[in-house]
Amino acid sequence: MAQRGTKFALITGCGQGGIGEALALEYAHRNISPIATVLPTESSQHLSEAGIVSFPLDVTKKESILALKESVIQLTGGRLDVLVNNAGICYTMTAIDTDVSEVQKMFDVNIFGPMRMVHHFHDVLIESGATIVNIGSIGGVIPYVYGSSYNASKAALHHWSSTLRVEMAPFDVKVLTIISGEVGTNFLKTDKERTLPENSYFSPLATEFTQHVQRVPVTTDRFVYAQNVVSESLKSAPRAWFWYGSASLFVRLLDALAPRTIWDRILWGWFKFDKLKRTHRLLRKG
Template sequence: MSQNQRFASITGCGQGSIGEALVKEYFARGLHAIATLLPFEKSDHPDEAGITWFKLDVTSEQSIIDLKHELDILTKGYLDVLVNCAGIAYTMTAIDTDVQAVEKMFQVNVIGPMRMVHHFHGNFIRASGVIVNIGSVGGIVPYMYGSSYNATKASLHHWSNTLRLEMSPLSVRVVTIISGEVGTNILKSDNLRELPEGYFYAPLKEEFKAHVQRTVKGATDRFDYARNVVAQSLRSSPKAWLWYGGSAGIDSMFYRQFKLNKVKKAYPASSKQV
């Protein structure tokens, strides 16, 4: 690590998020924790906690450049921890996907971390620091209605894997977090989303509505999640991959959980005419 004072910057720290829990945990452990908020987000929660914050839109090159300028002044060019946590969700069946919405999600979930590492690499190389990329179990298993979101996380995982190899001779560690179900508000933008009328998945209209409006049972508390992730990230030799959060299973479990038999009954193989 760099100096007596260690610095940790976390993207995506809006109220109710994993990022908020992470930045508070780094702060509690004595690091100078730096939250980033979207330009339209309120700052009451970091203000009340006494946490430094800056505005950031990870889809904007200029916004990242502006943040780097601010942090270089604050940290003298060092960054011990960078957590790429900013992310958005998009819930829909693969065949009914709005590609423009997915392009925006890739900009946040995948290109955003790439931009951050591109601009800040000198800071954590100088500090012999650690990069933490917040992935998802959806990038590993076929979580229903999440094909596009899952694709962003799978992309992030593989990029992170190669980044770990490339950063190793520069004394920078890279940790990929495979997050299960964590109690956050990430689904707030999907709350009113509906399946299109009259299409193949119409039989699951009510189930889909319940899914996007659900309160996840058995979800991991985000502050418990943060304690585990932060503890791992601060180890001298952290795990390359850390699985944490409510678990997910295999295809058969999802088939039952999401009642895909209703689709099968509505469109039997003998009558498939697409």
Template sequence: MKPSPTTTTPSALITGCGKGGIGHALAAEFRRHGYAVFATLLAHEPTEHLKEIGVATFVADVTNNDHILKLREEISVVTKGTLDVLVNCAGIAYTIPATDTQIPEVEKMFAVNVFGPMRMVNIFHPLIITSKGKIVNIGSVGGIVPYVYGASYNASKAALHHWGDTLRVEMKPFGVSVVNIISGEVSTNILKRDQASGRKLPEGSVYMPLAKEFEGHVGRVPNTTPPEVYARSVVAEIMKKNPSAWFWTGASTSLVRFIDTFLPRTTWDRLFIRWFGLDALRK
């Protein structure tokens, strides 16, 4: 069943709602609170997990301008030209040492993680301004700390955080709130792209002494904050009249926030060198 918004039904549009991911969990939580929820998926992704909870699904790629323009037209008809919440959730990961970065791979990731939210806001902001709504960017502690093998992904999230900061200031005169969600590690399938490709260190990499450890890192199954627990905290914050500009939630965010606020920047160097066994490279 698809939700049928009325003038009193709040609406939420969430990008990147593949099964088992953060977007899926957020869609379910918004529905639990009575929102009319619109979710985007890629053409190859199933829709049953969303339709069965009353979420309206749309095939739309955030890197495709025509897709998003069509999406705005379709949603605008249903909501009568308003949108209460836009959640920029679509994202992909790219795991590799910074020195082994392949630029085409990073360009693909930035197209989703950074330019995707920019495109969504550019196209949907009139609907959000009309409702004096909220824009929510799903960020990461990776955008705060130098998480090893994640330099490019970290950079994409740092860019999203700081773009969102300026957007927040610029949208205030219109009564629109902008929230950066600083996410800890959540048990989702964001690593599936790296895992499906069998990501390995390239021939000649200076990190080859850690090749087995790197492959184990790519193949790991995060077992931290469950998506539904994460979604409850995020939606509760978004529903506040005045949500936080930066909302930290998920595993390890308290520790990250403390170290980033009170300790020297190079504290992370010592921690990550030890945790990832980088001292082996000195031999």
């Protein structure tokens, strides 16, 4: 049982090298006791070595969430000051070549996971007057090429989170949506070997697609990101949407000031769609 006055932050998705781990370390630095979660198949050694309490969690399974809730209540005495819904996975593929079963798995983590967490923890959150932090992405704002399904999962999270903010306000529960830019993690590692299907209409860009999934983007250090996100989450009145991370300011400005189709022109150039169009026209003529 925790000492009286101790504050707790529960963070999902704290595998080694990711945002969740950095957030847990930052909450500890701020004298907020972090409770980290990792997949049942993942090691938690990196957390235990840092003195961080962790539990196994699969956000796609009700039983796993309920077991976590029981452990958290036992540890905290029924108090939870911050819930960070961070667990997420990616899926990179053209919209027309998408394997819907893969997208269903991603949505089960990226959007239904936070929904399950809030559903099962809502009584603890309300009794504590907690803050819920949902980790979104600039991908949920712009039509980033080859990320249609991931973008859709984050756009859904943003809108759900915004509605949740309105609904939870009468209970003095704050909801903060983080619009994350590019952050330096190993998040993209699972997609590094992904290739276009045979006979895809996008085959003329197969080399470029491979380069994209294996890219090393310009990023914000995850620990700097964590410092800013945690700082915002601990405010008495955090912003509804908090934009932070590489490219987030650029995206925010264009989203606010430019027509929606500005991204059509920008992304066309970035992803060499002139080459795709020329090849498609030649094949049709042939």
